Amino acid sequence: MSINFKQIEDKLKTEAKKLLEGGKVSIVLAYGKGYDEKHPMPYVARKMSDVENMVFNEFCTANMARYLVRYPRGTKIAIAVKPADSRAVIQLIQEEKIKREDLVILGIPVYGMKNFKTGETIDSKTTCGRYNPVIYDTLLGEEVHGQPVVSPYDVLAEYEKMDKDARWAFWKKELDRCIRCYACRKACPMCYCDPCFIDQNKPKWGEKSPESHGNLMYHLTRFHHLAGRCVDCGECSRACPVDIPLYLFHKKVAKECEEMFGQAAGMKIEDKPALVNFRVDDSDKILE
């Protein structure tokens, strides 16, 4: 079995038309033509005529949940979500940024997506490794079964094994490259603060110039802010012009949060984000 992208695209268009026509939603967040086939873009359909510009192929990696918070509260939105993206939607509902009843979720089961910059296949190494969306109203394609289930955290083993000095050397080298274009936070569906803490002058949390310590402060704090919230879509790393493997750190934090608090981000609408929650019987062992 393989993913029939064309079929998904057709179904996406049919659904989008239906939804827009019936006035059930005022916008459809999905994918549209880019400057060439390999470079599709996030696309917002507002009118019936927009639907023709929609596409879906293996390069449609963007997490459309990122755009949800851009529209006024109460806007009726249909959104196309891949597995990780659906978790972002759930997480945003948990955080009361959007309401479930304002959304029509068009689920897309996928594997074998490709990074449009490198052409590499995207798998559990850089994303959450799921094949089917966690939540949807309509599924644009067949549920994927029979694909190998790989833990999204397997990729961490190599880094966890490292000696702490080596790990520091690794992160220093990676983070030192950061040019502070903030594509990571802008591509992130969960980063919706405006202004971001690092943009502030009072307090000035970290240096604003792209040097080691400011970069470190920005990224570490961002990892913390996303603890228990990161849905492991991997968009931050794909957005990064200098290819910093931010996903590794996010995965590590997500893994630890899952182990400590027994809950993964964006899996259940009823959950409360782990870091603004507690259990009286949380063990002190988590501090050791």
Add this chain to the structure above:
Amino acid sequence: MEFEPKILGIACNWCTYTGADLAGTTRLQYPQNLRVVRVMCSSRINPSFIFRAFQLGADGVLVGGCHPGDCHYNTGNLYARRRLAVTRKILEFAGIEPGRFRVEWISASEGNKFAEVVTEFTEQVKTLGPQTKFKIEQQPSLEKI
């Protein structure tokens, strides 16, 4: 000369800070490497305070709060426990020795525990040596092209 670490303490007003005062009132002796910031509750501690402290040259950071269940603000330290646990994991994955960051629940009546923890933690940080990874060098680094 023996390495004398700089240790930042962040203590909640109601338990650990009061406990530290009690250690003083009972004249318990402990190493003088600890410099305490008083906050109202351990939950006030923003993780970035800790990252920043290491950048500013802290060799260790000790956080003190009320025992879980005894928080002056009911549940503050229960949130703090989760947040600081994550802070710890982040520091560790970034390559900071976990022994440089510690959270202890010290009540207002535990002056002796305060003194013991400070003594023990100071010793531990001494063995780990100076913290150089996060520390910002005084000289601004070279321009980047």
Add this chain to the structure above:
Amino acid sequence: MSRIGVFVCHCGLNIAKTIRVSELAQFASTLPDVVVAKDYKFMCSTPGQEMIASDIKEHKLDRIIVAACSPLMHEQTFRKVIENAGLNKYLVTIVNIREQVSWVTHDVEEGTSKAKALLNGAVYRARLLAPLTSRFIDVSPDVMVIGGGIAGIQAALELANTGKKVYLVEKNSTIGGHMAQFDKTFPTLDCSACILTPKMDAVLQHKNITMMTYCEVTEVKGYVGNFDITVKQKARYVDHDKCNACLACTEKCPGKGVSEWDEGLVKRKAIYIPFPQAVPQKPVIDRDACTFFIKGKCRLCEKVCEQKAIDFEQQDTFSTVKVGAVIVATGYDLMNTKPLVQYGYGKYPGVYSALEVERLFNSAGPTSGKVTLRDGKEPQAIAILHCIGSRDKNNYEHCSRVCCMYSLKFAHLFKEKTSADVYQFYIDMRAPGKGYEEFYNRIIEEDVKFIRGKGARVAESADEPGRMIVEAEDTITGKFIKLPVDMVVLSPAMIPRSDSKDIARLFNLSTDKYGFFMERHPKLAPLSTMSEGIFIAGVCQSPKDIPDTVAQANGAAAEALTIVVKDKMELEATTAMVNPASCCACQNCIRVCPYGAPFFNEQKGVSEINEALCKGCGLCASVCPASAIIARHFTNDQVLAEIEGLMEF
């Protein structure tokens, strides 16, 4: 640019002994924005305060740093000083160089350099401090007193006499507490009931006191001046409005319950008043002992009640009262000595606990005041064992303070009522109260035998069945003693009420390791707690005798009065606020706040904070990813600056 004045206190030699204070002041004067730096023998003294005030004027200072003792000690003092000198009181910073430096090291080098680092942190912080203005809120004029023992009764009466309305909450069906169980009180040996019952009656009669017996506090909302306290009225199954206290029901009732008042020595009815002088004089039904509740039939009481006051359908009811201040006087329990198997309590019938003996002496007690053993015989030899569980590292380290005295009282009463030999096994005799030493001397004269040695074990006598052997080491003679007796009285440790943890949780009180409520300051604020507007009195704070308890109750009443006497009160200004320009509407603050202070303003799409509910913990500020919440006086930039200052040197 701020103009900072630094004032270094010697605290006599307390600080000056381990910190080179003049060097510290000299160092301070080199720090940025520091305009003047001085050291002085006692900053908190009048000349010290005047020096600060005059320097504020002379040097146009706008920030003051006092390096002295803990801020928990004198922050308020110095706030007042600078306020009187025309500065906003939040612009003073205290550097704790006594409790956290000079008292914890002997090394002058170390002490001085740590003091410098701390001072530098304070300078960094002080530069960013902002003046804060207090807000005023209306104060509810009423007071709640929790616990209807002598402490609660006294506090309630004092307050009521000033014209304030008092709610007196008692979980039992009568007020009176432990004192009602006593026969005589030391050292005067006046009858306990004679001095207590008039007060109980005064409570009942007082128009300003609402007695809430058989009630428990279940929820506390609000804050100083405006507490909303939910009280559960446990179902009594007797309508007290209808009941005329004829007590016919209690005569007919076939049910048998354990008499709490008689320490379980006898049974009482299922519908009962705890003791004849109980206030109110109206019965309640003990569900666990009532035949109807157990077997589904009986209802004898209902039949005999002419008032039709019996109501088996009654449910627990809840009511909320608004008060400005609360006095907690929940008293004590005696430690359960059963687990201390070496003393044989519960195993040998001849072993009694102190409160049981109180009941034996009492003419209204199970033996009508005759001292007889459980088998009805009069004891021939009695051993009173002090410090059972207290002054004991394995159990309770504290001294229970009253046991020596009541043990002497017991000895006297035993001598008066029996012809038995009475032995006191003590570690130290402690008789520090007024007339106590004299009482001790009087008992020595009464042929009571004192053995200085803690009772180590109570064993069955091999020779005389039914008698016991008390084993102890007489530490004066060094001899090991085995004394045959037929009655052993244990003086167990006084410990907080079993449910004091719940009270602590409800009212946000801290407790020490045994559960006694912590006072705000052991010397200077022994009746206040860390929770504003909540005061403590009596044994719930620490073991004490009746005179001390009554004195505390009066004190707590006066403390509570300082709050409710005013129409409006000033709130701490160190609350949190939201900067709407930065708020990202994640609503984390709303999710975490223990007090429900933040709320979401749908219209503006941002969180806001109800400052009257805010207690200034700062939790919201640290969970706010956008740093939009400003925790006043502990703002992000103030804390960061302080950390930077602390790490510089």
Add this chain to the structure above:
Amino acid sequence: MKKTNFQDISDLAAQLMGKGTLVAPVKEVAGFNFREISDAKQVDLNFYNTLMSPKSAFFPHTEDFVRYDKNKFVLDAQCVELNLKPVFLFGVRPCDAKSFEIMDIHFSGTGAVDPYWKKRREATTIFGYAFDPNTPADGADFYSTLNIGAADPEGSDIFMMKKGDELLLQAVTPKGETLLSSLSSLVDASKDDEKYFDDTIAAGHSFKTRFTCVDEKVIAKKLEDIFLKTEFWEKISDACLSCGACTFVCPTCYCFDICDETLFSKGVRRRVWDACMFTDFTLEASGHNPRTKVYQRLRQKICHKYSFHVRKYGVISCVGCGRCTRNCPVNIDIFSIVDQALKE
């Protein structure tokens, strides 16, 4: 004209390093970048174009202006003086070389002269490096649309091109001439080479990247006309994340922020790149922000480059290097937007 074997570039590099600072393309994790060379073997000319533009040679990401110590008694502040050795900026593609001229307008051409830019420019000899007109262009770039040839020597002091396994070097300016004649590792080129050189330059002019050429005045006018057509701008910015990736890789974006970085009493006042796509770019001290919406910012960026800049300085502030398109996380293509605008 001189030449050298392509294999022996490291010798040339070593020689340049002996004369000053060499800045040349180096292969890195995310692509090629201009770096100060410490080992001649690092220099690698096997690249299409670098990830970051070479503007950082004159306009570094951070440039310190003043270093100070807020000592209690004196404010010890010192201006940062640049003491530069001669700099050789090696391997600049024609479109990028063109960008320096556009940047000169802002840093030294309009009255206000930025001493740092000027000093760096003066100290630097630029080695241009022709695109190969025989290999197809990358899908993202469009320099020919802006009338820049694949092998334009304009803007370079010395212009280089690859011929087989040889590298030809031709002086373009007297500064280049002087340097070239002093480079002993090079040999003289032949007549053939000279012909090849001229032919390639000519071929470069007919080399076509994407889009057809449009008069800059027409573009400028059109953008001005539709400036207030909010619907259009909203539509084209639907995908934009409003990050700074495009501006930071752009060779002609010159906006910067001045900020102070302090540690304890010491501090530095420096210039840091800023991006008009950031929300706080236009945030005023009062709290007012004239461009809070993504479309406002993207419109500003497009109109500034293709309209306002033309009206003010007569030239488009874009060289068609395609970096913004290549590095956009959501594949926004800047000239596609201009193209759509023209069709509006």
